[in-house]
Amino acid sequence: DGDQMAVHVPLTLEAQLEARTLMMSTNNILAPANGEPIIVPSQDVVLGLYYMTRERVNAKGEGMVFADAKEVQRAYDTQQADLQARIKVRITDVTFRDDAENETKTEIVDTTVGRVLLFNIVPEGLPFSMVNQKMAKKPISQILNACYRNVGLKETVIFADQLMYTGYQFSTRSGSSIGVNDFVIPKEKAAIINQANSEVEEIENQFASGLVTQGEKYNKVIDIWSRANDIVAKSMMEGLSSEIVVNKEGE
Incomplete structure (x- = not known):
């Protein structure tokens, strides 16, 4: 609409390095104002993650018990269990500790197929309980925050990308639509x-x-x-x- 804008080009090597450090999205995961994550999925991505992690009564495969996450993936791929079916599965959590060896805990949990599939992309060091719920915008922000503080910057950036791809994939598969009825x-x-x-x-x-x-x-x-x-x-x-x-x- 005719507005003028100034373009500042970092010329020296030091200026380019400073601009890269301060402006790259991978270096701005948390908001300086409150420490909350800036990189948070929205709209279609949240829809896909919510659809993936919600429960549905009487879904195909309800009540099945699995030995590990790989069995759940195989059952979903072969259409033996629906994405939103309530199941039991053996999950192994790994907790990172600064003063000792990593803590490993294995237990059978009540969950859904979709939540186990989502846990497959979660970095090691985050508990399964963080994804064993309906993933709306607030829980997604909380898990990204925990990932940054417990696992580190690099893993958080990779995890955020994986969340985006997974959210788009399952929002497409859901076929969600809305009408006046x-x-x-x-x-x-x-x-x-x-x-x-x-x-x-x-x-x-x-x-x-x-x-x-x-x-x-x-x-x-x-x-x-x-x-x-x-x-x-x-x-x-x-x-x-x-x-x-x-x-x-x-x-």
Whole structure:
């Protein structure tokens, strides 16, 4: 749109080295302001990781027990178990220690196929418990933070790239789509709107009686409808975020 911009070219070798050190993305993993990770997946990547790690009742392979992560990978590749099936698997965690040898712990955990597949790309030194949950944006940020502090810069950069590739892969496989039929009108909507209408009518009566000014009436009406809109949106999201299913025991 016609804006002018200054371009600064580092000429000397020292200037180039300083620019490379300060500006490369691999050297800016954490935000200087609060120490939180800057390199955090978003949008499609988060969708893929969430789809990969969520549970689904009655999925194919539910209840199966595996000796290790390789068996889980083989069962998924041969379509013996679905990605979101709840399973048991033997997992070995390695914890790095500065003052002693690395600590190794093996146990059988309740998890899903997708979480075990995700653990395959996690660097050694991070516990399985960090990926044994639904991976939304906050847990992903936490695992990147822990990776940087416990494993180091190089492994964190590689891990962030692997998260991106894995997230895109499984968001594509999920075939996720959204349509107008997915937005179910909440049952509480009529009651919420009626309540807002009665509150607005009360404000109108106060204005007619001279108890509030035109500006006060306007602000209060805006607040009432904004609050009603938020409540309806929250009710709709609560309906979308859960589904009723019957497991094998009929519960």
